Amino acid sequence: MNEPFPHLRDQVYDGTGVKLGMWLFLFSEIMFFGMLFLLYAVYRTRHDAAFHAAALNMDTAIGTLNTAVLLTSSLFMALSVHAIRDGRKRLTEIFLSITIVLGISFLVIKSFEWLAHFQHGLYPGSPVLLRLGKGEIMFFGLYYVMTGLHGIHVFIGVAVLSVMLVLIHTGKIDKTRFAALENAGLYWHLVDIIWIFLFPLFYLIK
Amino acid sequence: MENNTNDTGGMGYLDKTANGRGILAWILSTDHKRIGLLYAIVMFSFFAVAVSIGFTMRLALIEPGHKILSAQTYDALFTIHGVIMIFIFIIPSIPAFLGNFFLPILIGAKDVAFPRLNLLSWYVFVIGAVLAMVSLFTGGGPIDTGWTFYVPYSIQTGTNVTLAAFSVFLIGFSSMLTGINFITTIHRYRAPGMKWFRMPLFAWSLYATGWVQILATPVIAITLLLIIAGRVFGIYLFDPASGGDPLLYQHLFWMYSHPAVYIMILPAMGVVTEIIPTFSKKPIFGYTAIAMSSLAIAFFGSLVWGHHMFTSGMSQTAKWLFSLLTFIVAVPSGVKVFNWVASLYGGSIELEPPLLFTFAFIFLFSIGGFTGLMQGALAVDVQVHDTYFVVGHLHYVMFGGTAFALFAGIHYWFPKMFGKMYNKNVAKLALLVMFIGFNTLYFPMFVLGWEGMPRRSYDYLPQFHTGQLISIIGSWILVPGLIIMFANLIYALFKGPKAPANPWGGVTLEWKIPSPPPRENFREIPVITERPYIFNTGAGNE
Structure with missing residues (x-):
């Protein structure tokens, strides 16, 4: 395996194809989360009042802070793609590192938020939750599934961006071939966009 | 264009000295x-297991009242049979095996767009398949939910649903990655001059399939994850006791699993569309109509999932809408069948094994399709829902349709893949035996179902005995047919005579390169100047 697909060596580097593949993957991600939003829509229609009541347990300040953190990380992600295009390796690395740090911050804040919920006894199957109505149970069920899967996506994103950082450092990604970094950026923005929908649906419906 | 047809000396991609020896040269390629x-090796190994299970289940029903298998065992067997056949055999069958092998060649490319991702997809598939087997012997033992994993039972049962659902999740992920790979390949790697409407129709069908794989598979992924969330974390979003709705599970499940039917059948239609022109020596009739009907089937097929739920509880409006859409899907399917038959009209037909398999496909798939329409009609569906009628229908479509097209494709491309020729007479005999066995096995199921025999039952009332007995006799004919066919192919693999580069007189790109194809497919990327399937009648047919 010292020569991966040698027969392709004469094919030129196809950045467009690489990005097309990523877009197709993002479509599948949209369907993946889309089904959860569908469930949310149905259950919120059925338990409208209970969803409002349950949302009172959410800390809007922390939610807003996390939204700001993730949006800022997306900005630095876009800046790092811009920097690699100009061939400014050092700057790309700095921007990308900031993105990663902000991504980790998001996860840390999110886990403190979850811990606070747990301390209030609001975890799946908890006695406190079971005393509440069906709508509240659904709200928290959806909350944990949706923010949990979103959190896993942020985690994967941080891992991918860290690999990108290494690839940039070793010169595998440079201003001639940076579709991989652009793809990582596309993925990061998607994760960001999903959060932008999650935030109002769980925090701002009081 | 250069013509390499006389160059049959080498072993091509199979050559050990050029490509490395041992198993690593395969599993790292x-x-x-x-x-x-x-893919073919894994798929057919599991196929053999699932056939044996189906055969055993059939035999266990030899007499009413004699409960040879316990209810629990029977439930586990039909679940495993379904999971293996649907997720490990039929869904990957044509795209991952024949599609992988021939898509790049048919469009004049050296490989798929993402070769390493392609290999990764195989590993994900194998891990999923192995985990599905592990789930049988760990946790609570073999799952007994049916391949549909319906809630609430899939949450309540003590059997190992968690691992089985996760394995299906992985297999789905692999299928989706294959879809991404194929669509990118078709968009980016067509040979110079190969415009969209100069692509062979197998490529078109894989293109339509790819979109379904990308857009539908994530739906089952999240649905299965929600089952796992329910079992592991107690977050059960479909439980009425906590405000959920089990019907939503069924909606999500079929939102994938109905389009998945088209993941299974569209590539099959593509394969027979390749075969028919070659053996009637005539361009395909209605090229554009066939290409567009693939897309139409993929589109409308994604909007009909509700017809699996007519008896589950839906508004009357939803019912007739889903029924109407179901009938609309029949239109592009009919367009294909008519075009295939029209392509044969006036051709100089050569009754070689691949074409005979194709005829069997058209016959069996038409029966499967028409019985599908019967169930698409609301009143009839209430009568036959959850009966043997459905079992008969799905076997006619999946086995008679997809699997027979797969066999047709294997017989068509076998000399190209391996540079060897099988015994044609034995192949024809195998087909005859299989065809008789298939109809004897599955046709009585329509009658049994119409009379009210419920599916997934380990015992039955005495009035169904005759039908069950005929069906069992059919399974004893079908299985030997399968054995003859595979034995013939495996024998040819080792001892078969050398096949020429173009044994059938085909004109698509794969027939213009040596058999087996060289590692890089084309020494020189061909330039395409016309539509496919143009035969210079009279010349070039040996």
């Missing part, structure tokens, strides 16, 4: 041809 064969 990023060559789309080798990956296609890797």
Whole structure:
């Protein structure tokens, strides 16, 4: 395996194809989360009042802070793609590192938020939750599934961006071939966009 | 265009000295041809297991009242049979095996767009398949939910649903990655001059399939994850006791699993569309109509999932809408069948094994399709829902349709893949035996179902005995047919005579390169100047 697909060596580097593949993957991600939003829509229609009541347990300040953190990380992600295009390796690395740090911050804040919920006894199957109505149970069920899967996506994103950082450092990604970094950026923005929908649906419906 | 047809000296991509020896040269290869064969090996191994299970289940029903298998065992067997056949055999069958092998060749490319991702897809598939087997012997033992994993039972049962659902999740992920790979390949790697409407129709069908794989598979992924969330974390979003709705599970499940039917059948239609022009020596009739009907089937097929739920509880409006859409899907399917038959009209037909398999496909798939329409009609569906009628229908479509097209494709491309020719008479005999066995096995199921025999039952009332007995006799004919067919192919693999580069007189790109194809497919990327399937009648037919 010292020569991966040698027969392709004469094919030129196809950045467009690489990005097309990523877009197709993002479509599948949209369907993946889309089904959860569908469930949310149905259950919120059925338990409208209970969803409002349950949302009172959410800390809007922390939610807003996390939204700001993730949006800022997306900005630095876009800046790092811009920097690699100009061939400014050092700057790309700095921007990308900031993105990663902000991504980790998001996860840390999110886990403190979850811990606070747990301390209030609001975890799946908890006695406190079971005393509440069906709508509240659904709200928290959806909350944990949706923010949990979103959190896993942020985690994967941080891992991918860290690999990108290494690839940039070793010169595998440079201003001639940076579709991989652009793809990582596309993925990061998607994760960001999903959060932008999650935030109002769980925090701002009081 | 250069013509390499006389160049049949080498072993091509199978050559050990050029491509490395041992198993590592296979399981680490990023060559789309080798990956296609890797899929075939795994798929057919599991196929053999699932056939044995189906055969056993059938035999266990030999007499009413004699409960040879316990209810629990029977439930586990039909679940495993379904999971293996649907997720490990039929869904990957044509795209991952024949598609992987021939898509790049048909469009004049050296490989798929992402060769390493292609290999990764295979590994994800194998891990999923192995985990599905592990789930049988760990946790609570073999799952007994049916391949549909319906809630609430799938949450309540003590059997190992968690691991089985996760394995299906992985297999789905692999299927989706294959879809991404194929669509990118078709968009970016067509040979110069190969415009969209100069692509062979197998490529078109894989293109339509790819979109379904990308857009539908994530739906089952999240649905299965929600089952796992329910079992592991107690977050159960479909439980009425906590405000959920089990019907939503069914909606999500079929939102994937109905389009999945088209993941299974569209590539099959593509394969027979390749075969028919070659053996009637005539361009395909209605090229554009066939290409567009693939897309139409993929589109409308994604909007009909509700017809699996007519008896589950839906508004009357939803019912007739889903029924109407179901009938609309029949239109592009009919367009294909008519075009195939019209392509044969006036051709100089050669009754070689691949074409005979294709005829069997058209016959069996038409029966499967028409019985599907019967169930698409609301009143009839209430009568036959959850009966043997459905079992008969799905076997006619999946086995008679997809699997027979797969066999047709294997017999068509076998000399190209391996540079060897099988015994044609034995192949024809195998087909005859299989065809008789198939109809004897599955046709009585329509009658049994119409009379009210419920599916998934380990015992039955005495009035169904005759039908069950005929069906069992059919399974004893079908299985030997399968054995003859595979034995013939495996024998040819080792001892078969050398096949020429173009034994059938085909004109698509794969027939213009040596058999077996060289590692890089084309020494020189061909330039395409016309539509496919143009035969210079009279010349070039030996």
